[in-house]
Amino acid sequence: MIVNPLNSSTIAAGVDIGGTKIAVGLVDAHGEILAQRSFPTEASLGFERGVERIVRAIDECLAEVGSSCEFLEGVGVGCAGPVHPKHGTIDNPYTLPTWDGVDIVSPLRATFDRPAVLENDADAAAVGEAYFGAGRGARSVVMLTFGTGVGSGVLIDGRIYRGATDTHPELGHLPFDPAGPECYCGVRGCLESLASGTAISAAGKTAGFGDARGVFAALKAGDKQARAIVDRAISAVNTAAWTIQHSLLPERIILGGGIIDEHYNLFADAVRKAVENATLNPRGCTDVQQARLGNLAGIVGAAQCLRIAQ
Amino acid sequence: MIVNPLNSSTIAAGVDIGGTKIAVGLVDAHGEILAQRSFPTEASLGFERGVERIVRAIDECLAEVGSSCEFLEGVGVGCAGPVHPKHGTIDNPYTLPTWDGVDIVSPLRATFDRPAVLENDADAAAVGEAYFGAGRGARSVVMLTFGTGVGSGVLIDGRIYRGATDTHPELGHLPFDPAGPECYCGVRGCLESLASGTAISAAGKTAGFGDARGVFAALKAGDKQARAIVDRAISAVNTAAWTIQHSLLPERIILGGGIIDEHYNLFADAVRKAVENATLNPRGCTDVQQARLGNLAGIVGAAQCLRIAQ
Numbered sequence: 001m002i003v004n005p006l007n008s009s010t011i012a013a014g015v016d017i018g019g020t021k022i023a024v025g026l027v028d029a030h031g032e033i034l035a036q037r038s039f040p041t042e043a044s045l046g047f048e049r050g051v052e053r054i055v056r057a058i059d060e061c062l063a064e065v066g067s068s069c070e071f072l073e074g075v076g077v078g079c080a081g082p083v084h085p086k087h088g089t090i091d092n093p094y095t096l097p098t099w100d101g102v103d104i105v106s107p108l109r110a111t112f113d114r115p116a117v118l119e120n121d122a123d124a125a126a127v128g129e130a131y132f133g134a135g136r137g138a139r140s141v142v143m144l145t146f147g148t149g150v151g152s153g154v155l156i157d158g159r160i161y162r163g164a165t166d167t168h169p170e171l172g173h174l175p176f177d178p179a180g181p182e183c184y185c186g187v188r189g190c191l192e193s194l195a196s197g198t199a200i201s202a203a204g205k206t207a208g209f210g211d212a213r214g215v216f217a218a219l220k221a222g223d224k225q226a227r228a229i230v231d232r233a234i235s236a237v238n239t240a241a242w243t244i245q246h247s248l249l250p251e252r253i254i255l256g257g258g259i260i261d262e263h264y265n266l267f268a269d270a271v272r273k274a275v276e277n278a279t280l281n282p283r284g285c286t287d288v289q290q291a292r293l294g295n296l297a298g299i300v301g302a303a304q305c306l307r308i309a310q
Numbered sequence: 311m312i313v314n315p316l317n318s319s320t321i322a323a324g325v326d327i328g329g330t331k332i333a334v335g336l337v338d339a340h341g342e343i344l345a346q347r348s349f350p351t352e353a354s355l356g357f358e359r360g361v362e363r364i365v366r367a368i369d370e371c372l373a374e375v376g377s378s379c380e381f382l383e384g385v386g387v388g389c390a391g392p393v394h395p396k397h398g399t400i401d402n403p404y405t406l407p408t409w410d411g412v413d414i415v416s417p418l419r420a421t422f423d424r425p426a427v428l429e430n431d432a433d434a435a436a437v438g439e440a441y442f443g444a445g446r447g448a449r450s451v452v453m454l455t456f457g458t459g460v461g462s463g464v465l466i467d468g469r470i471y472r473g474a475t476d477t478h479p480e481l482g483h484l485p486f487d488p489a490g491p492e493c494y495c496g497v498r499g500c501l502e503s504l505a506s507g508t509a510i511s512a513a514g515k516t517a518g519f520g521d522a523r524g525v526f527a528a529l530k531a532g533d534k535q536a537r538a539i540v541d542r543a544i545s546a547v548n549t550a551a552w553t554i555q556h557s558l559l560p561e562r563i564i565l566g567g568g569i570i571d572e573h574y575n576l577f578a579d580a581v582r583k584a585v586e587n588a589t590l591n592p593r594g595c596t597d598v599q600q601a602r603l604g605n606l607a608g609i610v611g612a613a614q615c616l617r618i619a620q
Contacts, residue, residue, distance in 0.1 A: 140474065161466075163559020164450065164595035173556045173590060175549055186587040187552060239485055242497060246483045247557040249473020277496040280483060285474035 010073050011065070012306050013058045016121060016298030017041065017079040019095030022050070023295070024057040026065060026072075027303035031132030033296060035061035043096040050099070051107050058112070074115035075108045076306035078124025078298050086166050088118045119305045120168045121298055123160045125291075126153025127308065128301025129254050133292040138252035142244050143291065144171060146257040146267070150192040154248060158308060161248075172196070176239045177232075194236035197259050203229045216263065234270045241274035245281055256291025264290045320383050321375070322616050323368045326431060326608030327351065327389040329405030332360070333605070334367040336375060336382075337613035341442030343606060345371035353406040360409070361417050368422070384425035385418045386616035388434025388608050396476050398428045429615045430478045431608055433470045435601075436463025437618065438611025439564050443602035448562035452554050453601065454481060455567040456577070460502040464558060468618060471558075482506070486549050487542075504546035507569050513539040526573065544580045551584035555591055566601025574600045 011034060016023040018041065025036035037057040043050065058075065062068050082091045088105025090096060108116040119127070126135075126143040135141040135155070145151040150172030154161035163169045172192040173185040180189020181199065193199050197212050204215035207225045218226035241253065253275075255267050271288045275281075293300055321344060326333040328351065335346035347367040353360065368385065372378055392401045398415025400406060418426040429437070436445075436453040445451040445465070455461040460482030464471035473479045482502040483495040490499020491509065503509050507522050514525035517535045528536035551563065563585075565577050581598045585591075603610055 156471075163591075164561040165592045167559060167592055167595060169559040170556050170590050173588075175552050175556075184589065185556075186589045242485050243553055243557065246480050246485075246495075247553065249477060249479040251474040278483075279494065279496045280480045281473075282475045282477055285477060 011067065011071060012073040012303040013061070013075040014124075014299035014301070014303030014306075015054055015058075015075060015077040015079075016124065016295075016302055017050075017077065017090075017096070018121065018298075019043070019080055022054060022057075023299050024054060024061065025296075025299035025303070026058075026061045026067075027300050029307075031128070031300050031304065033299060035064040036299065037061060041096070043099050047099050047102045047104075051104065054108070055111050069112045069114065072112055072114050074117075074306045075112060076124070076302040076304065076309075077104055077108070077116065077118045078121040078302035078305065079104070079118060081120040081122070081168060083118055083120050084166070085117065085119050085162075088116070090118070115306060115310065117306050117309045119160065119302065120153075122151035123153040123168055124301035124305055125151070125256070125293075125297040126155055126254070126301065127160065127304050128293050128297035128299075129256065129291050130155045130158070131304050132300055133297060134254045134256075134289040135252055138250070140248070140250040141252050141254060142171065142248055142250040143254040143256060144240070145291070146196060146255070146259040148196065148198050150196045151257070154250070156250075160305075160308075171240065171244065174240050174243050176236050180232075189236075191236050191240045195233035195240075197257075200229060200233055200259070203232070212259065230266070234266060237267050238270040238274050241271040242278060245275060245278045245286060249281060249286070251286060253286060253288045254291050255288065256294075256297070260290060261294075321377065321381060322383040322613040323371070323385040324434075324609035324611070324613030324616075325364055325368075325385060325387040325389075326434065326605075326612055327360075327387065327400075327406070328431065328608075329353070329390055332364060332367075333609055334364060334371060335606075335609035335613070336368075336371045336377075337610050339617075341438070341610050341614065343609060345374040346609065347371060351406070353409050357409050357412045357414075361414065365418070365421050379422045379424065382422055382424050384427075384616045385422060386434070386612040386614065386619075387414055387418070387426065387428045388431040388612035388615065389414070389428060391430040391432070391478060393428055393430050394476070395427065395429050395472075398426070400428070425616060425620065427616050427619045429470065429612065430463070432461035433463040433478055434611035434615055435461070435566070435603075435607040436465055436564070436611065437470065437614050438603050438607035438609075439566070439601050440465045440468070441614050441618075442610055443607060444564045444566075444599040445562055448560070450558070450560040451562050451564060452481065452558055452560040453564040453566060454550070455601070456506060456565070456569040457567040458506065458508050460506045461567070464560070466558075466560075470615075470618075481550065481554065484550050484553050486546050490542075499546075501546050501550045505543035505550075507567075510539060510543055510569070513542070522569065540576070544576060547577050548580040548584050551581040552588060555585060555588045555596060559591060559596070561596060563596060563598045564601050565598065566604075566607070570600060571604075 152171035177189030200212040462481035487499030493503040510522040
């Protein structure tokens with residue numbers, strides 16, 4: 001008889017694949033990470049090499065906690081989109097060159113002889129926060145992540161909300177200002193083009209502040225131009241929150257990402273204002289919270305995606 | 311032994327309550343109306359009187375088809391909101407004066423000794439269209455109704471989408487133009503304030519066209535001011551469609567209501583343009599159709615709400 005060497009009842013592997021870095025971890029049923037590894041993605045070295053390194057990292061983590069793949073529930077993968085959860089395929093020539101139409105689920109399933117699932121990384125992070133972070137206790141959650149872009153994940157009754165053809169809705173591309181910057185999504189002045197780190201940096205560069213950090217430093221020093229750049233971003237966040245209140249109407253809005261780490265109150269106030277002014281919605285039906293798991297939401301959420309898929 | 315006198319396997323009553331009129335019908339499992347009645351709402355005469363007349367109308371319909379309440383599946387009610395489906399209560403002092411905090415489900419349940427449910431009228435109409443009209447074959451449906459206001463209903467996997475506290479999201483109040491007309495929802499320039507019949511009429515009145523009909527007549531005659539009013543409405547519809555594509559991402563968008571009956575192509579083109587330009591969504595994932603059931607969507611949908619609730 002093989003005895004599970006861990007007191008923890010179950011462990012699942014969570015894999016968080018980004019354009020720069022892949023992070024792998026073993027996650028218990030309480031969302032605790034028992035062991036983790038990370039390494040550069042180097043997508044251009046080819047997909048097979050990527051899978052090999054993910055498998056090796058999971059094996060190393062299992063060895064570290066004194067376990068083996070007999071005790072693994074399975075592998076959940078969150079990956080920078082576009083991905084196709086239903087088919088387990090990644091289709092992202094943008095940040096994962098050569099990983100184009102590749103099936104990541106089948107080799108992981110075959111190697112470990114365990115279930116495997118694939119989700120969009122923003123959805124995986126939202127699942128992590130919803131189950132083990134800022135979303136606990138809420139029936140429906142919208143998470144917005146303000147970083148290089150504006151990522152979004154929507155959970156309804158503990159499940160990832162999927163649109164037509166199971167595609168992930170992109171709240172980062174809600175349209176607000178037809179006179180705003182052009183975006184690859186097809187409109188001018190979407191949320192991402194006004195309020196992402198990239199957008200604030202671009203406006204800051206033009207205005208001589210260097211980058212987003214420079215804009216916020218100048219704002220603190222009372223600079224009017226910096227105030228205008230931040231106001232434009234904050235106004236977009238306010239309108240995004242209003243839109244979310246009148247389309248998805250979640251119980252909780254979670255804000256995360258690099259900019260939020262430093263400027264949560266500024267962004268949260270804009271969201272709260274929209275929620276409070278929405279007279280058609282019941283008072284107090286939605287609250288706002290800051291993401292709690294940071295970069296680990298990806299691993300924890302990917303592992304949990306495996307569990308909620310079963 | 312009581313023999314069901316109808317060949318039709320089952321019949322449910324659908325009740326559509328508006329500020330002006332109440333329509334009642336018996337609906338079979340194929341969405342066919344077997345008998346119907348309608349009468350003025352006269353809400354100010356009191357809620358008890360309203361319930362009495364609804365009960366009498368259902369009894370008359372049952373008698374007309376040679377059936378009786380033994381063969382009734384139950385009663386589904388669609389009512390002008392705010393309503394609370396979970397509690398079966400109507401809370402609409404705006405268009406149903408004196409019907410304030412009233413429980414309509416309990417007396418109907420007691421009278422017929424059958425299940426009864428209450429839904430928002432826009433949701434009931436969307437259910438009708440989704441199951442028996444323009445939504446057939448689609449897994450997820452957003453219906454927008456352009457009349458006095460802009461009503462909305464969202465169905466995901468055949469179920470009414472509910473937001474926080476089970477409240478119905480109000481897509482008619484998506485925010486688009488901060489310089490637009492003020493709305494009771496709390497923002498300026500929401501979809502309803504730009505593209506409803508009331509909004510087009512108000513703009514038409516100011517410009518000397520009388521009402522919405524006058525605006526469309528002047529547009530046909532090549533009037534530039536009428537073109538500007540309609541363009542503003544159409545631009546709001548285009549932005550609404552983009553927003554819906556990046557938040558709910560339904561398989562089908564259904565357009566209905568008085569203005570759509572006469573100007574469907576104008577509005578549908580604006581929706582299609584948004585769907586086609588949304589480069590982040592899979593090509594062809596969403597289509598647009600005109601509502602097919604007209605005013606009967608309310609009765610048919612209310613009856614179907616009873617069925618899908620069970």
